[in-house]
Amino acid sequence: MASADSSNVGSSTQANTAPSTNSTADAQQADATPTAAGRAGDAASEGEAETKIAVSNLNFWYGDDTHALQDITMDVKANRVTALIGPSGCGKSTLIRCFNRMNELIPNTTLEGRVHVNGQNIYQADPVAVRRHIGMVFQKPNPFPKTIYKNVIWGARINGYTGDEDALVERCLRQAALWDEVKDSLHGSAYNLSGGQQQRLCIARALAVEPDILLMDEPTSALDPVATGKFEDTISELRSEYTIVVVTHSMQQASRVSDETVFLYMGRLIEMGATEQVFTRPQKERTEAYVTGRFG
Amino acid sequence: MKDHSAFHPQLDKRRRYGTLIAGLLFAATMLGLLVLATLIVDVVTTGSGWLSEQFLTGYPTARPETSGIWPAIVGSLYLMLIVAATTVPLGVGTALYLEEYADEGGLKRIIQLNITNLAGVPSVVYGILGLGVFVYLFDMGSSLLAAGLTLSLLVLPIVVISAQEALRSIPQGVRESAFALGATRSQVIWHHLIPMALPGIMTGVILSLSRAVGETAPLVLVGASLAINFTPAHLLDDFTALPMLVFQWTEEPGASFQELAAAAIIVLMAFLLLMNLSAILLRNHFEDQLAG
Numbered sequence: 001m002a003s004a005d006s007s008n009v010g011s012s013t014q015a016n017t018a019p020s021t022n023s024t025a026d027a028q029q030a031d032a033t034p035t036a037a038g039r040a041g042d043a044a045s046e047g048e049a050e051t052k053i054a055v056s057n058l059n060f061w062y063g064d065d066t067h068a069l070q071d072i073t074m075d076v077k078a079n080r081v082t083a084l085i086g087p088s089g090c091g092k093s094t095l096i097r098c099f100n101r102m103n104e105l106i107p108n109t110t111l112e113g114r115v116h117v118n119g120q121n122i123y124q125a126d127p128v129a130v131r132r133h134i135g136m137v138f139q140k141p142n143p144f145p146k147t148i149y150k151n152v153i154w155g156a157r158i159n160g161y162t163g164d165e166d167a168l169v170e171r172c173l174r175q176a177a178l179w180d181e182v183k184d185s186l187h188g189s190a191y192n193l194s195g196g197q198q199q200r201l202c203i204a205r206a207l208a209v210e211p212d213i214l215l216m217d218e219p220t221s222a223l224d225p226v227a228t229g230k231f232e233d234t235i236s237e238l239r240s241e242y243t244i245v246v247v248t249h250s251m252q253q254a255s256r257v258s259d260e261t262v263f264l265y266m267g268r269l270i271e272m273g274a275t276e277q278v279f280t281r282p283q284k285e286r287t288e289a290y291v292t293g294r295f296g
Numbered sequence: 297m298k299d300h301s302a303f304h305p306q307l308d309k310r311r312r313y314g315t316l317i318a319g320l321l322f323a324a325t326m327l328g329l330l331v332l333a334t335l336i337v338d339v340v341t342t343g344s345g346w347l348s349e350q351f352l353t354g355y356p357t358a359r360p361e362t363s364g365i366w367p368a369i370v371g372s373l374y375l376m377l378i379v380a381a382t383t384v385p386l387g388v389g390t391a392l393y394l395e396e397y398a399d400e401g402g403l404k405r406i407i408q409l410n411i412t413n414l415a416g417v418p419s420v421v422y423g424i425l426g427l428g429v430f431v432y433l434f435d436m437g438s439s440l441l442a443a444g445l446t447l448s449l450l451v452l453p454i455v456v457i458s459a460q461e462a463l464r465s466i467p468q469g470v471r472e473s474a475f476a477l478g479a480t481r482s483q484v485i486w487h488h489l490i491p492m493a494l495p496g497i498m499t500g501v502i503l504s505l506s507r508a509v510g511e512t513a514p515l516v517l518v519g520a521s522l523a524i525n526f527t528p529a530h531l532l533d534d535f536t537a538l539p540m541l542v543f544q545w546t547e548e549p550g551a552s553f554q555e556l557a558a559a560a561i562i563v564l565m566a567f568l569l570l571m572n573l574s575a576i577l578l579r580n581h582f583e584d585q586l587a588g
Contacts, residue, residue: 107400108400128480135476136472136473138472138473142469144473144474158480158483159478202473206477
């Protein structure tokens with residue numbers, strides 16, 4: 001499995017290797033499924049994978065007029081990377097922010113419909129408890145104005161972590177592929193890191209509260225191609241342990257990193273399926289036009 | 297070659313106009329500075345001869361040679377302490393409520409409008425309010441506490457507004473990423489927002505204190521003493537303050553008292569300078585701490 005992973009990473013810079021990327025991911029998924037199925041509860045299982053996030057009839061409004069999400073119904077499978085793609089303003093960021101109740105921080109918004117995570121309706125739960133199990137990485141790297149160490153440990157501390165802090169910080173930074181670059185400056189300011197390093201620090205920070213889902217809202221849009229490549233490698237490393245949802249502008253990125261792709265347009269879900277299928281044999285005309293670059 | 301005959305650039309004319317504007321703006325800056333410099337030079341030359349240990353540590357008397365300003369220094373210091381102790385929790389609390397808790401809507405708009413308007417109310421009006429409420433209604437008399445609370449009301453809107461500005465300037469990403477880690481609102485506020493807003497809050501507080509320490513009208517209305525020969529021992533004691541002595545001495549006949557007033561002004565200015573300096577140092581300190 002480790003070798004499958006690294007070959008996947010190696011090929012990730014070439015967009016036309018998307019099919020092979022997916023087949024390795026599928027093989028890996030097949031390995032992971034038995035344990036995942038063991039934990040699977042009442043979730044409606046689609047194919048062989050457990051459903052992690054189940055969205056049904058989700059509608060979302062900004063103010064009274066902007067109907068940003070219209071009747072979205074979809075599943076996010078466990079231990080896979082799901083990409084949300086679509087042109088600007090299609091609602092992909094709004095949708096991902098519904099998965100951890102982030103949109104509630106914006107005044108004058110309305111949500112209807114249900115979002116179940118691990119079978120539980122998160123909109124009937126305590127938002128603080130919900131968010132603790134769902135990590136998020138944002139569009140702009142936004143480390144706290146503190147040391148690297150404190151950035152990572154903060155989330156764990158506020159959630160009452162009593163374990164070995166040094167070990168946790170090291171593990172999270174290793175998982176985010178940042179440890180070797182920062183191990184000698186753990187107590188230096190996070191602001192001294194480059195944009196790409198800051199974004200990987202944000203992953204490490206999210207991992208420290210031990211979530212099982214990672215949401216990433218256009219995580220590489222502020223990064224240069226080299227930093228983007230490293231970041232995508234990190235996503236590939238994390239896919240075996242976490243369910244990852246990533247919003248991206250870049251179709252190449254979606255095809256490189258994701259197993260499942262969801263195409264949104266004008267607030268509606270147009271098509272979803274295995275990334276390979278969406279990119280090579282799209283069912284809808286609009287999807288084909290978008291993935292072949294004819295608009296958007 | 298393109299035909300540019302429809303364009304009349306008049307570069308020389310535009311440049312001359314630019315130079316003229318730059319000159320006018322420079323003159324405007326200099327005019328203000330010049331007046332200020334004249335004032336300072338005048339005050340310093342008039343009053344500096346009177347600055348002595350006896351002047352700083354003595355008590356006001358009827359004869360200028362033996363007069364001192366010690367009770368006024370102590371009174372002004374106490375006033376600042378009262379103002380700081382009341383406006384920091386009230387002002388920062390109000391700002392946190394408005395920025396981080398209050399729902400957008402009618403009530404918040406009304407509160408905001410009132411705070412903005414209160415910042416523009418003349419200080420003499422606050423003096424009348426202090427006289428009616430603190431001196432008579434709460435029966436505090438013309439005491440240190442009554443005057444301190446009156447000055448607090450006067451500068452509270454400034455503290456609130458500057459704290460609000462400081463909170464607003466914190467990127468939304470900080471709040472979002474903290475919430476996304478499963479923080480409660482109070483954890484976000486105490487761990488991130490207050491430390492990050494602290495430099496801005498400090499600046500607002502020190503500016504407010506500077507304003508409060510120089511105010512005379514509210515003190516006159518509340519009934520601060522002009523000349524007393526003791527320092528206040530408790531909150532409900534009579535007191536005097538530096539602006540009160542300046543006010544009194546400029547009313548007295550005779551050049552000596554005018555010079556005495558100038559000396560008191562120097563002390564008051566030194567007070568303000570010291571406070572502004574400490575504001576800058578504190579702000580830099582907290583900014584360094586945030587970066588580190």
